[in-house]
Amino acid sequence: MAKKVSMKDIANRVGVSTALVSYVLNGLEKEKRVGPELVEKIRSVAKEMKYKPNQIARSLRKGSTNTVGFIVADIANPFFGQLARIIEDEAVKLGYTVIFGSSDEDYLKFGLLIDTLVNRQVDGIIIVPTEGCSEQIKSLKEENIPIVSIDRYLPGITTNHVILDNYKATNSAVKYFISKGYKNINMIAYESSLGHMQERIRGYREAMEENGLAKELFVKKVRYDHLKHDMVKIMDELMNEKKIDALLFATNAISISGLYTLMKNDIKVPDQIAVIGFDGHEVFDFYKPQISYIKQPLEDMGKEAINILVDQIKGSPKTVHIELKSQLVVRGSCG
Amino acid sequence: MAKKVSMKDIANRVGVSTALVSYVLNGLEKEKRVGPELVEKIRSVAKEMKYKPNQIARSLRKGSTNTVGFIVADIANPFFGQLARIIEDEAVKLGYTVIFGSSDEDYLKFGLLIDTLVNRQVDGIIIVPTEGCSEQIKSLKEENIPIVSIDRYLPGITTNHVILDNYKATNSAVKYFISKGYKNINMIAYESSLGHMQERIRGYREAMEENGLAKELFVKKVRYDHLKHDMVKIMDELMNEKKIDALLFATNAISISGLYTLMKNDIKVPDQIAVIGFDGHEVFDFYKPQISYIKQPLEDMGKEAINILVDQIKGSPKTVHIELKSQLVVRGSCG
DNA sequence: CTGAAAGCGCTTACAG
């Protein structure tokens, strides 16, 4: 069990103080005007002894950890996995390590994750907020911990956020449907008070109303934790009660689940129902015909979020709101 | 900017030493026989002052961080995303936080991630090893940092690992093909010296040889970082040079890429080529016909890995090798 | 140019 080597070990070996070792190993030898032969000596001894700095001790002393947290709904969901990857890469470039956590859209789990991150003294947190997490966010703000909300935001609380142009995204999609002659356009969305979902619904609603289709308005709600069950039920209703000719899915997970149900019920796309999904997914490419979708600029979203966070950590006083442009990718599924 | 409250603040307020506060807040009040009224007082003051323990200070003092690392190839890949999620959940139950990192199958990046984790004093690391990472693993072993290799292992280095029954997995798949009358069975695998890939190839080869199909042996190699390019080329060769009637994909990513190419070339499955893929994926479900695949017990794999790691951290001296059973899920794609 | 020393916020023998 080779004991770990510390700065003290190096200092003893070279015959200097730990201060010198610290200066040299942190590249402050110019500033502190350490003698060149000592610099050389310290460097080589450190290497020879395989010195590895203890980041924990450093963090305690400096009061910052160069660590950030990223709380998603579920890291196994490719949407968040991709975002995580982008944020990871960018964070590394900026000298930060990121700790991920999955909330399952549950504000209690969300709270536990926040506590863990705070106890671990992360310098800042990127959050995908859940419903009901306002209290947690408020106390983060009280503790002056920098946060950036991504993908979503909480109505009523001001935080930095980077989100999609949610209203415009669905609004354009619906208008595209309308331009193709569809009238009975239905939207399937999450039962959620979160800002992004409300805006997506509003985008749908206003496009319908503006085009004199207010009477055809039809938003069906599914629950995050009963997605499959609710989807099956809704699809039954759609096919029986109401004649629908076009369907807009409000998120990626809803899209996939919806497509499973369409496939199982052998509903022809776009002949029986035209479809527009959310985000890209391999399934969209393999579906016959390929599914049109609202594309999100994930790369920008992730990069913006971590960069804003780091700015905040470094003391930037301004609150930043960024809204990124979506893009409608038209393929075979909408006629 | 409310300053953070420390144990000292609580101690001062209550009028006791920090030792008492520490005992009480760590549930040692019985063992240390702290007076009941003091216990009460300390608890309530801690709550009132919104005390949050500084895990960094605790870690420094205790010499352990209750943190583990998990290095995958790419967290955006759903296979690893799912694994990460399982490990995260189990780690939380065991009182650990996990730090993820993506190596991109690059041993240099792998090395940097290891260094970061070691500097952060993680108590142990779960790794998906890359080719050429042996040196890194060896030095981890020298430093006595517990490691568990998952999904793969390095031939020639003994570490704890939890892997699939790779040989049997592909062996059974090929035998299934043969039982259905296929003879010209091709396998597409990664160019890799890693144990799991070698075993999957061996499983294929021996099934062929045992059934007098040695002459039909045909393994095509693709590179991780040129997957798409190589796949297109291979598919051309397969269709032109050699008559193939069945195709076995060696990993999930290869399967997806292969299916894209089959779809683009409009090759009929299973009439022109029968197919068996690796791991589950939504795309397998949407493909017409649905793709048969070798199923991995992800849940068990993740749980075993983190539990073994924690055992090691707690001092277990034995090296553990676990091989989990795969399962062939037969659907329409193999006739 | 270099060293002695304080201190980050905890935990934990040790002493009483």
Next chain:
DNA sequence: CTGAAAGCGCTTACAG
């Protein structure tokens, strides 16, 4: 039952 004190491994004024 409780307190004084050391120490984890760093960084950083301060002094010379």
